[in-house]
Amino acid sequence: MLKRTVGRLKRETSVLMFGAASLGQVTQEEADASIAFALAHGVDHFDTAASYGDAELRMGPTISRVRNDIFLATKTGQRTKKEAKEEIYRSLERMKVDSVDLLQLHAVGSMEELDRCTAKGGSLEAALEAQSEGIVKEIGITGHGHQAPAVHLEALRRFPFATILFPLNYYMYGLPDYREAVDALMEEANKQQTAIRVIKAIAKAPWIEGAERPYATWYEPFDQQEIIDACVHFVLSFPSVCGFASAGDVHLFPKIVDAVERYGTMSKEDMERILSGISGYTSVFGAPTSIA
Template sequence: MDQDNTSRGDDSIMKLDRRQVLKGMGLLGSALAAGNVTEMTRVFAGMEKGEGGKATGGLPHRPLGRTGVQVPILVLGGGHLIKQSDEEGTKIVHEAIEAGLTFFDNAWDYYNNRSEEVMGKALQGKRQRVFLMTKMCTHGRGKDIGLLHLEQSLRRLRTDYLDLWQIHEVGCQDDPDLIFRPGGAAEALLQAKQQGKVRFIGFTGHKDPAVHLNILKHDFPFDTCQLPLNVFDASYQSFERLVLPELTRRGIAPLGMKSLCGKGEPIKQGVVTVEEAIRYVLSLPIVSLVSGIDSREVLRQNLAIARRFVPMTEQEMEALRRRVAGAAADGRFENYKTDRLWSCDRPEVEQRFGPLERM
């Protein structure tokens, strides 16, 4: 059964009054209909200041869609957590919690499962202070593999429930059919939620906006959707232009990722600054931004940016899009949309992750 935040989770991740959420979603819908991105972000900013929504450590919070929960606008990404060492990963987790960054991301396969193990160990005695997310890595396989991943993730994270569980890396054209077939991964989400092992459910992907839209056409009761958003995406196979408005219309909480394009190449090449990149995405109508943090220095940098965040105006956003348009049009900084690492050739997928027949 679903657990509310009064019994599970720290006081810093607060419940919202239902009327406040519905009012905010109504205003958000009006802004969406008018095509006003800045107004949509302003609505989110207003909801940050609602009853119970005061930030911890000066970090703003936003409502997680229609769930009645508020979360920080930054998420600590598990994909980079132990890039330097397990010890550094533990120190990042502890410092993040004390600083008010209490939304934690992970996935079953990160660092061959070690990211979950390190995070789980670091969260001992602190679990109730965080909003904890991880993901099943079924890649077209079915319900039983998903539920197996859940049990393994819970054990590694040393918890008996997740706040959010998502299907990881949805991006192949046949993924919607495989996810929603009888015995597919969607059934794992529903069963886990019914059993009280997860509070909220969603899906992620960063390859093709059309696949996200085809997933959404199934009208499944997703609470969240994680998608790549950055100033370069606006000009190439754009999730911002195609998927984000549909999520907002449906009341599904958008979680941004890849604000620095995955490996930070546009930062290294001086095309944009870290603050411009992060501020642009936080100025979109999203709930939170999953941020790849591999050191305490990066943690402190990103926390400082989030604490002083002021939404860009639509004019500022358009000026930044125009400024990077030449470097954005061919997708050079978004190779996760085209790289063969994310091949959708089923024999290759099965070679990497196992046969689809494994249910």
């Protein structure tokens, strides 16, 4: 399993992050099997959130046992200090752990959300307090949608977040405005040694209304191995990307692991040929909108 350093944390972890959204609605047996598969293949970077259904509960039995061997990250979507602090403690209790390596302010994809998090009495204060108590080691920020890179660039101007997490895939990076925002964010993140982590690597498009949905993801994912290989090749071709989250369905996880284990065997030309020729490939977040 390929590993990269998580920014200024100076800690090497697997480039594949176990995206625990996949555990939100599965049985304990399914969760245990998926986590066991991840550990057996060298995945030691686990990323979850308080809002991922029962994910934290499902992680608890195994994660508490291997806590010292993994990098553990969770998220709070609350915006006030009081509510965020309560959610942080609840996450620790659900996972049966005493601390997390990373606590992220979740789904900060607009300037309005960023203002709420960084305002007096906002969730950033809860994260800082938790860090002073030793239950949170580092503080990060995540965001969805086309505005996320620009919002996170502003976030780094307000606070030295240790990590950022935002959408990146071949289609979205091909949008000129999005590419410009991502490039600017990556430049600043590299200056600050902020770890760059990404999501939606194998996202294809929004689900077609009325169509069968064979996966638990809220968007239609790619499920053909060759395309997943190309998607993984694309995101890992950015040297500053230290990790990407797996899709939110346990049945896709082995294919993503397989792609990472073979990273480097696909040429850039083959990657371009595969991804540029896909019909129906678009942004799962709809049409881009201005952040103004």
